[in-house]
Amino acid sequence: xxxxxxxxxxxxxSADGDExxxxxxxxxxxxxxxxILATGYREDVVAAARSxxxxxxxxxxxxxxxxxxxxxxxxHTHAAxxxxxxxxxxxxxxxxxxxxxxxxxAALADPEFVYTGTVLAAAEMLLSGTTTCADMYFFPEVAGRxxxxxxxxxxxxxxxxxxxTRYAADADGYLRAxxxxxxxxxxxxxxxxxxxxxxxxxxxxxxxxxxxxxATELDIPIHTHLQETTDEVASSxxxxxxxxxxxLAKLGVASAGLVAAHGVHLDPTDRTLLGKAGASIxxxxxxxxxxxxxxxxVAALVHAKVNVALGTDGAxxxxxxxxxxxxxxxxxxxxxxxxxxxxxxxxxxxxxxTRNGARALRLDDRIGTLxxxxxxxxxxxxxxxxAATPMFDPVSHLVYVAGxxxxxxxxVDGRARVTEGRLAEGPRVxxxxxxxxxxxxxxxxxxxxx
Amino acid sequence: xxxxxxxxxxxxxSADGDExxxxxxxxxxxxxxxxILATGYREDVVAAARSxxxxxxxxxxxxxxxxxxxxxxxxHTHAAxxxxxxxxxxxxxxxxxxxxxxxxxAALADPEFVYTGTVLAAAEMLLSGTTTCADMYFFPEVAGRxxxxxxxxxxxxxxxxxxxTRYAADADGYLRAxxxxxxxxxxxxxxxxxxxxxxxxxxxxxxxxxxxxxATELDIPIHTHLQETTDEVASSxxxxxxxxxxxLAKLGVASAGLVAAHGVHLDPTDRTLLGKAGASIxxxxxxxxxxxxxxxxVAALVHAKVNVALGTDGAxxxxxxxxxxxxxxxxxxxxxxxxxxxxxxxxxxxxxxTRNGARALRLDDRIGTLxxxxxxxxxxxxxxxxAATPMFDPVSHLVYVAGxxxxxxxxVDGRARVTEGRLAEGPRVxxxxxxxxxxxxxxxxxxxxx
Numbered sequence: 061x062x063x064x065x066x067x068x069x070x071x072x073x074s075a076d077g078d079e080x081x082x083x084x085x086x087x088x089x090x091x092x093x094x095x096i097l098a099t100g101y102r103e104d105v106v107a108a109a110r111s112x113x114x115x116x117x118x119x120x121x122x123x124x125x126x127x128x129x130x131x132x133x134x135x136h137t138h139a140a141x142x143x144x145x146x147x148x149x150x151x152x153x154x155x156x157x158x159x160x161x162x163x164x165x166a167a168l169a170d171p172e173f174v175y176t177g178t179v180l181a182a183a184e185m186l187l188s189g190t191t192t193c194a195d196m197y198f199f200p201e202v203a204g205r206x207x208x209x210x211x212x213x214x215x216x217x218x219x220x221x222x223x224x225t226r227y228a229a230d231a232d233g234y235l236r237a238x239x240x241x242x243x244x245x246x247x248x249x250x251x252x253x254x255x256x257x258x259x260x261x262x263x264x265x266x267x268x269x270x271x272x273x274x275a276t277e278l279d280i281p282i283h284t285h286l287q288e289t290t291d292e293v294a295s296s297x298x299x300x301x302x303x304x305x306x307x308l309a310k311l312g313v314a315s316a317g318l319v320a321a322h323g324v325h326l327d328p329t330d331r332t333l334l335g336k337a338g339a340s341i342x343x344x345x346x347x348x349x350x351x352x353x354x355x356x357x358v359a360a361l362v363h364a365k366v367n368v369a370l371g372t373d374g375a376x377x378x379x380x381x382x383x384x385x386x387x388x389x390x391x392x393x394x395x396x397x398x399x400x401x402x403x404x405x406x407x408x409x410x411x412x413x414t415r416n417g418a419r420a421l422r423l424d425d426r427i428g429t430l431x432x433x434x435x436x437x438x439x440x441x442x443x444x445x446x447a448a449t450p451m452f453d454p455v456s457h458l459v460y461v462a463g464x465x466x467x468x469x470x471x472v473d474g475r476a477r478v479t480e481g482r483l484a485e486g487p488r489v490x491x492x493x494x495x496x497x498x499x500x501x502x503x504x505x506x507x508x509x510x
Numbered sequence: 511x512x513x514x515x516x517x518x519x520x521x522x523x524s525a526d527g528d529e530x531x532x533x534x535x536x537x538x539x540x541x542x543x544x545x546i547l548a549t550g551y552r553e554d555v556v557a558a559a560r561s562x563x564x565x566x567x568x569x570x571x572x573x574x575x576x577x578x579x580x581x582x583x584x585x586h587t588h589a590a591x592x593x594x595x596x597x598x599x600x601x602x603x604x605x606x607x608x609x610x611x612x613x614x615x616a617a618l619a620d621p622e623f624v625y626t627g628t629v630l631a632a633a634e635m636l637l638s639g640t641t642t643c644a645d646m647y648f649f650p651e652v653a654g655r656x657x658x659x660x661x662x663x664x665x666x667x668x669x670x671x672x673x674x675t676r677y678a679a680d681a682d683g684y685l686r687a688x689x690x691x692x693x694x695x696x697x698x699x700x701x702x703x704x705x706x707x708x709x710x711x712x713x714x715x716x717x718x719x720x721x722x723x724x725a726t727e728l729d730i731p732i733h734t735h736l737q738e739t740t741d742e743v744a745s746s747x748x749x750x751x752x753x754x755x756x757x758l759a760k761l762g763v764a765s766a767g768l769v770a771a772h773g774v775h776l777d778p779t780d781r782t783l784l785g786k787a788g789a790s791i792x793x794x795x796x797x798x799x800x801x802x803x804x805x806x807x808v809a810a811l812v813h814a815k816v817n818v819a820l821g822t823d824g825a826x827x828x829x830x831x832x833x834x835x836x837x838x839x840x841x842x843x844x845x846x847x848x849x850x851x852x853x854x855x856x857x858x859x860x861x862x863x864t865r866n867g868a869r870a871l872r873l874d875d876r877i878g879t880l881x882x883x884x885x886x887x888x889x890x891x892x893x894x895x896x897a898a899t900p901m902f903d904p905v906s907h908l909v910y911v912a913g914x915x916x917x918x919x920x921x922v923d924g925r926a927r928v929t930e931g932r933l934a935e936g937p938r939v940x941x942x943x944x945x946x947x948x949x950x951x952x953x954x955x956x957x958x959x960x
Binding site for chain 1: 593595596597599600601602603605606630633634637638796798799800801802803804805828829830831832835839842843845846848849850851852853855856895896897899900901902903906907910911913914915916941948949951952955956959
């Protein structure tokens with residue numbers, strides 16, 4: 061039992077090296093367990109996948125006007141905040157957080173809010189070609205159940221703070237709740253786990269140390285916000301005498317297991333220490349621009365050997381969960397920021413959005429590229445529209461030309477989640493079940509806005 | 511004979527003032543000649559539009575999950591270059607022009623190239639919600655016929671250079687050919703005209719003076735590139751002792767009739783003189799980033815009372831003709847560039863993409879807003895997708911959330927050009943007729959790339 065997906069082009073990075081391969085008349089063969097059997101030229105793939113028991117595929121999908129690529133990895137988001145889409149537009153980070161987001165969360169962010177918002181976010185991500193996200197939000201067990209229901213791969217960055225929310229009262233409480241959440245869902249194949257101390261400006265040294273001890277014990281990443289604004293850096297220098305990155309390094313948190321969102325205001329020393337540590341920066345260009353946080357220097361981060369991946373951040377500061385948009389923006393911005401039109405060319409932008417995201421989440425043995433043995437997380441993008449004509453380079457097209465509206469098919473773990481631009485039945489039903497709850501929460505947000 | 515288009519929301523600016531009005535349960539009534547009869551709340555519109563002869567609309571379109579808005583104005587593009595989409599990616603402006611674009615144009619840019627590329631560009635623009643473009647390219651008569659065939663409103667910025675191309679040999683030749691082009695198409699209601707001296711670095715003072723004399727005589731705008739790169743400014747200071755903007759001012763070209771593309775590197779004096787002159791800057795954010803030209807300071811331009819509108823530039827440096835993308839990018843970039851998250855809020859970005867574009871082209875008595883008496887250039891955007899849920903502010907959604915993929919219906923001059931996301935029959939047939947020619951030119955570009 062195997063299935064064959066044929067496409068006009070297959071585009072993928074590889075686990076090693078920075079080459080991106082575009083194969084015309086390609087195919088991917090998938091086994092019954094959702095594993096990639098073979099990928100490359102169609103004839104080679106069929107030859108590799110067939111067996112005496114199964115000489116022909118059980119299912120054949122022909123995408124002859126499409127590029128097939130690895131699913132996009134949204135390496136930093138707050139899925140449930142999709143219910144706050146566009147709440148507090150046109151405000152700077154601290155105003156936005158303190159006067160819009162935190163009050164709304166205090167009023168609304170209970171488990172039903174998290175389940176509903178996460179289902180809605182997962183629908184948006186699947187439809188726009190994202191197959192994996194790293195989600196940082198309260199009630200990760202509830203979010204995990206929503207992701208499983210929708211069939212989206214997720215890494216739950218379980219939140220840790222030093223102040224109380226509806227989810228927990230103090231660092232101990234967060235850690236206890238998080239460990240219970242992980243235990244409850246430990247066998248779900250689509251889920252993986254990280255600890256998510258919010259940010260250096262909200263988490264104390266002792267709490268970071270405890271998080272590090274647990275993360276080391278469980279062998280999971282630490283996902284945190286880092287140097288998003290100049291204010292954050294200035295207050296760290298004032299209070300700790302060092303930048304937040306240097307502080308994390310002193311605490312032992314800056315390592316290959318560090319997933320640091322934003323990294324807008326890093327100095328050369330910060331970049332060098334993060335690169336040497338093997339840490340990842342999750343670049344969130346739309347959010348950084350919208351909150352006027354500034355311009356991350358992606359070319360310099362790449363030069364310092366930091367693993368750069370991409371994220372949407374939450375829908376309240378984006379206002380989309382659209383990784384195609386972030387990929388294009390990352391490629392365009394890097395050129396103007398570095399004053400070099402050759403910075404972050406299309407091939408590199410493509411790797412940021414796929415393989416580097418998998419690396420950041422330490423899932424690169426399973427996803428991020430199309431290679432035999434990996435999980436079948438695939439996206440098909442149509443190229444038969446006027447806007448995609450003519451095409452001279454499929455990789456350039458994926459980065460500069462394609463958008464979420466061109467996504468036609470999505471598979472996660474070998475299962476169809478989007479077909480012909482529509483959600484498959486499972487996620488469609490799960491989303492429909494939330495329609496009433498979405499409307500209720502939207503009404504409650506509207507009441508807060510008045 | 512009148513038709514009624516009903517929508518969940520109507521969003522429009524007005525000719526005076528910077529308010530953007532969002533009307534729930536709205537409608538637009540259009541007469542048989544493509545003029546807007548009334549717009550606003552549905553009941554009021556019906557009451558205003560009905561007459562004893564025609565108490566009911568002849569046609570009723572119900573868009574109950576959509577926002578209806580004025581068509582977007584792409585105020586700077588080179589439509590035919592769509593056949594060079596993505597040619598010379600990841601190169602700086604002068605390398606890109608001299609080693610990729612100009613050689614390809616020398617080899618290919620004949621009238622068939624212009625017709626074919628313009629038809630393709632018009633299809634992309636219509637499908638993404640643009641109803642008017644300002645096009646600067648060779649053989650404007652041919653381009654004009656393509657726009658008329660596709661039913662897209664266009665202002666033809668007829669090119670003037672001091673060096674020979676396939677179109678003409680010298681300034682005299684360009685002017686002669688341009689006047690003949692305009693005479694040939696003078697009665698086409700969708701077309702308007704401008705003179706398009708390429709740029710201060712390719713056009714001499716005497717030629718700008720001759721262009722000004724003709725533009726004054728004909729009462730049409732002058733459309734030119736301006737201060738796109740630092741090199742351009744430096745060489746002007748070296749050769750002319752002043753910035754290009756100051757040079758244009760000395761020549762009398764900087765006036766309310768000036769449509770200046772880019773304006774990336776303008777100093778405060780340049781901005782003040784352009785603002786006082788009533789000139790327009792056409793901000794092209796994707797292209798400016800992709801060519802590493804830099805960041806236009808849109809907030810400062812607006813503050814100096816320059817009329818800022820938006821353009822895609824050509825598909826070779828974008829690689830899209832997608833004004834929704836430019837609108838979002840303009841709003842996001844302005845915030846980070848000015849370090850103020852309140853810069854270019856959604857309402858202003860919306861005006862840049864609609865009313866200000868109409869003003870730049872001096873077509874604001876006809877298009878750019880939805881008001882009785884104007885031409886019916888309309889776009890419907892669906893808001894029933896997961897990515898558009900929930901919605902707290904329709905204007906914010908149009909800028910930060912919506913994209914070309916959400917455009918369902920487009921009318922130009924009252925005629926349906928896109929319905930349910932597909933081109934209407936007229937433009938669809940015109941595009942289909944070009945399929946062979948598109949493939950031929952794509953093959954010739956591929957040959958040049960080898």
